[in-house]
Amino acid sequence: MAAAIGLSILAACSFAAGWICPSGYAAQFRDAPAVAPCARFPLGTDELGRDLLARTLYGMRLSFLLAGSAALVSSAIAGLAGIAAGVLGKVFEQSLEACSNLLMSLPWLFLLLLARALMPLGMPAETSVLVTFLLLALLGWAPAARVVGASAQSLRQSGFTLRARAEGAGNWRLIWHQLWPNLRPLIATQFLVLLPGFILSEATLSFLGLGVGEPLPSWGGLFRNLEDYSAVAEQPWRVAPLVLMFLTVACLQSLSSEASQRKT
Amino acid sequence: MRFLRAITGPIVTMLIGGLLTVWLVRQAPGYGTDPAELDGRWSAESLAALRANHQNHLTVWRLYTGYLKGLARGDLGTSLAWNRPVAQLLGERGWVTLRSSGLAVFLGWASAVVVALTYRFRALPFVSGVSRSSASALLCLPSPAVALLLCIVLRPALPQLIAAVVTGLAIFARVLLPSSAVLSASESEPHVLQARARGVHSIRLVIWHVLRCAAPALLSLLAASVPVAFGIAVPVETVCNLPGAGQLAWLAAEKRDLPVLTGLTFALMAVTLLSTSLAKAWSITGPELAEGRTA
Numbered sequence: 001m002a003a004a005i006g007l008s009i010l011a012a013c014s015f016a017a018g019w020i021c022p023s024g025y026a027a028q029f030r031d032a033p034a035v036a037p038c039a040r041f042p043l044g045t046d047e048l049g050r051d052l053l054a055r056t057l058y059g060m061r062l063s064f065l066l067a068g069s070a071a072l073v074s075s076a077i078a079g080l081a082g083i084a085a086g087v088l089g090k091v092f093e094q095s096l097e098a099c100s101n102l103l104m105s106l107p108w109l110f111l112l113l114l115a116r117a118l119m120p121l122g123m124p125a126e127t128s129v130l131v132t133f134l135l136l137a138l139l140g141w142a143p144a145a146r147v148v149g150a151s152a153q154s155l156r157q158s159g160f161t162l163r164a165r166a167e168g169a170g171n172w173r174l175i176w177h178q179l180w181p182n183l184r185p186l187i188a189t190q191f192l193v194l195l196p197g198f199i200l201s202e203a204t205l206s207f208l209g210l211g212v213g214e215p216l217p218s219w220g221g222l223f224r225n226l227e228d229y230s231a232v233a234e235q236p237w238r239v240a241p242l243v244l245m246f247l248t249v250a251c252l253q254s255l256s257s258e259a260s261q262r263k264t
Numbered sequence: 265m266r267f268l269r270a271i272t273g274p275i276v277t278m279l280i281g282g283l284l285t286v287w288l289v290r291q292a293p294g295y296g297t298d299p300a301e302l303d304g305r306w307s308a309e310s311l312a313a314l315r316a317n318h319q320n321h322l323t324v325w326r327l328y329t330g331y332l333k334g335l336a337r338g339d340l341g342t343s344l345a346w347n348r349p350v351a352q353l354l355g356e357r358g359w360v361t362l363r364s365s366g367l368a369v370f371l372g373w374a375s376a377v378v379v380a381l382t383y384r385f386r387a388l389p390f391v392s393g394v395s396r397s398s399a400s401a402l403l404c405l406p407s408p409a410v411a412l413l414l415c416i417v418l419r420p421a422l423p424q425l426i427a428a429v430v431t432g433l434a435i436f437a438r439v440l441l442p443s444s445a446v447l448s449a450s451e452s453e454p455h456v457l458q459a460r461a462r463g464v465h466s467i468r469l470v471i472w473h474v475l476r477c478a479a480p481a482l483l484s485l486l487a488a489s490v491p492v493a494f495g496i497a498v499p500v501e502t503v504c505n506l507p508g509a510g511q512l513a514w515l516a517a518e519k520r521d522l523p524v525l526t527g528l529t530f531a532l533m534a535v536t537l538l539s540t541s542l543a544k545a546w547s548i549t550g551p552e553l554a555e556g557r558t559a
Contacts (some may be wrong), residue, residue, distance in 0.1 A: 101273070101277045105274075109495040110494065207406070208498070208499060223406075226409070242405070245406075245409075253403060
């Protein structure tokens with residue numbers, strides 16, 4: 001409950017970023033570079049005079065939208081692949097296993113890095129957002145598909161499914177009336193499990209300069225402010241985006257573990 | 265049959281993965297182009313010779329078979345950015361990563377198992393609470409952020425130590441809860457309950473009954489941690505400026521050094537598939553061996 005409330009507050013703040021910081025994330029206050037937190041700039045500004053609160057809130061919004069959409073697409077792919085593997089027989093099951101083995105044969109971050117490196121590197125910021133979202137969505141579905149596939153297979157052997165088959169139900173009817181209602185909570189749980197992982201991956205990729213490009217704000221981009229170690233000791237407020245990200249991911253992890261426990 | 269599938273499965277996956285990588289590399293924008301082509305001083309014949317040298321005319325299949333033949337001789341091509349053999353680069357930098365991450369993986373895994381054992385069998389709610397909360401907190405932060413925080417506290421004077429600590433902490437966080445679940449499952453095995461009822465000493469109970477039963481699953485967790493460690497090494501070595509394989513992957517991605525990326529992909533696939541196969545083998549043979557022993 002506390003996690004849901006915390007997450008709602010964070011999400012509301014990020015979506016109200018335009019109202020909280022009307023000047024926007026890209027506005028540069030050249031008269032105020034690297035200022036300490038004050039009434040005008042509650043989290044201070046960076047070296048270019050950009051409001052860090054605005055960048056943090058807009059970055060949070062981008063992360064919610066980007067990781068949320070990617071997790072939605074990934075769980076949809078996982079759901080479709082898992083159900084197909086569970087219902088349509090051995091060939092689909094083996095194909096799913098081969099595909100997921102292939103995707104999981106490389107460490108997740110290296111897979112993202114490799115796929116990103118094989119695309120044009122100097123792309124506009126908006127395109128970089130789309131590319132990051134697509135990479136996360138298209139490469140991250142394999143573990144979730146395995147879970148859904150295993151569950152679909154066990155449901156295929158269950159009494160009510162066998163009875164529906166005996167009564168002459170075809171594959172579509174079986175999927176729509178028997179499997180989908182039972183698998184829906186599991187797919188929703190997979191969405192919640194994927195979401196924090198995608199937020200962390202996007203942050204890491206952007207931190208390495210291969211994710212969301214400047215001037216768009218992202219959590220990974222904001223972490224680069226921490227690379228100047230001596231400046232962080234003098235300006236501890238630079239850690240604020242990290243604290244907000246920690247809270248967001250903690251709330252999401254807590255919600256996903258609650259959902260998993262409810263499922264079991 | 266199962267043994268044969270266990271061996272051929274990873275090899276086939278690696279070959280298909282390799283083919284896909286070569287295909288993607290061949291399709292990558294800028295593949296086979298040379299900055300020299302923009303230099304007006306080169307004659308048309310020289311430019312034609314340069315292009316012929318880049319193997320642009322070869323099909324993906326010919327490129328792949330050529331690459332595999334080279335691989336069999338230990339030749340992974342030459343790096344475009346460093347102008348050195350890829351195998352040499354991987355050997356040098358892989359050793360650095362192995363030194364900084366290898367021990368960290370083992371220590372992270374071992375400490376997670378020891379902590380899980382401690383709070384399961386000594387009923388220490390404080391240890392349980394602190395270790396679980398710290399593991400959950402570590403999972404909420406991206407590894408480069410943990411590395412940056414450590415760099416701020418320790419100063420970047422000891423990059424190898426910082427990389428090892430971050431890797432160890434990340435593995436600890438990922439292994440703690442699964443190992444606790446494994447120990448909990450083996451704790452409720454009938455022979456453990458019987459030994460407990462007979463009043464077997466707790467240390468003897470843990471070593472001879474619980475750990476023996478849980479060993480295959482715990483070893484599987486160790487094997488599964490190896491690819492995770494490399495995923496952590498990429499951003500952490502970049503933050504710590506440690507010249508390991510992780511930093512090499514990042515630099516190669518930034519410089520679009522496709523031969524290095526292909527070589528790294530093959531090497532990592534081999535490591536990941538080997539460790540996952542080991543994990544599978546332990547999880548299959550462990551219970552069978554245990555059954556054989558009791559029979």
